[in-house]
Amino acid sequence: MSKRRYLVAIGGILLHLMIGSVYAWSVFTGPIAKQTGWALSSVTVAFSIAIFFLGMSAAFMGRLVERFGPRLTGTVAALLYGSGILLTGLAVQLESLPLLYIGYGVVGGLGLGAGYVTPVSTIIAWFPDKRGLATGMAIMGFGFAAMLTGPIAQNLIAGIGLVPT
Incomplete structure (x- = not known):
């Protein structure tokens, strides 16, 4: 069980690296506002909705x-x-702000909540003797994602444009 539980931990960290890309939203707000003509404040609301639904779905997930x-x-x-x-x-292609709120905010936020809780609870179950370490490992990926996905998204937007990114 010893080696296998570390594989579970690595999987959880990788999942958090992926969903932690939510923190790269600030990289997208300016280009989205520029392309669609929406106010920057309207675009940033999508992030707030996503984080709200992350919390709500995590509560029951x-x-x-x-x-x-x-x-x-x-x-x-x-x-x-x-x-x-x-x-x-x-939503960006159709210039539909309500679709942005539903897509990124509600649907994406629900996925974030499910993706956040799944590895945390799973890793804790595999590390009953080291619950603090397990929680820290699980959440580590979420924090690292901001450092990794922000620059990647910036380079993709600069290289291939907003919509393909």
Whole structure:
């Protein structure tokens, strides 16, 4: 069990690295506002909605992880967050601010909540003797994501444009 639990921890950290890309939203706000003509403050509201729904869904997602397991809840998280990102691109293309709020804010936020809780509760279960370490490892990926995804997103926007990014 010793080696396997570290693989579970690495998987959880990687999942948090992916969903932690929510912190790169500030890189997108200026280009989205410029391309669509929306006020910058209107674009930033999408982030607030996403974080709200992250918290709301995280509140009940832990129970679902216990009931259905991390594989199902992790898959749901990926589908929701991925769909939210796709809807965000569509919202920018269609210049639909309500779709941005629904796509990135609601759908993406629900995926974030599911994706946040799934690895935390799973890693803690695999490290009952080191709960603090387990929690720290799980959350570490979420924080590192801002450092990694922000510059990547900036380079992609500069290189291939906003919508393909």
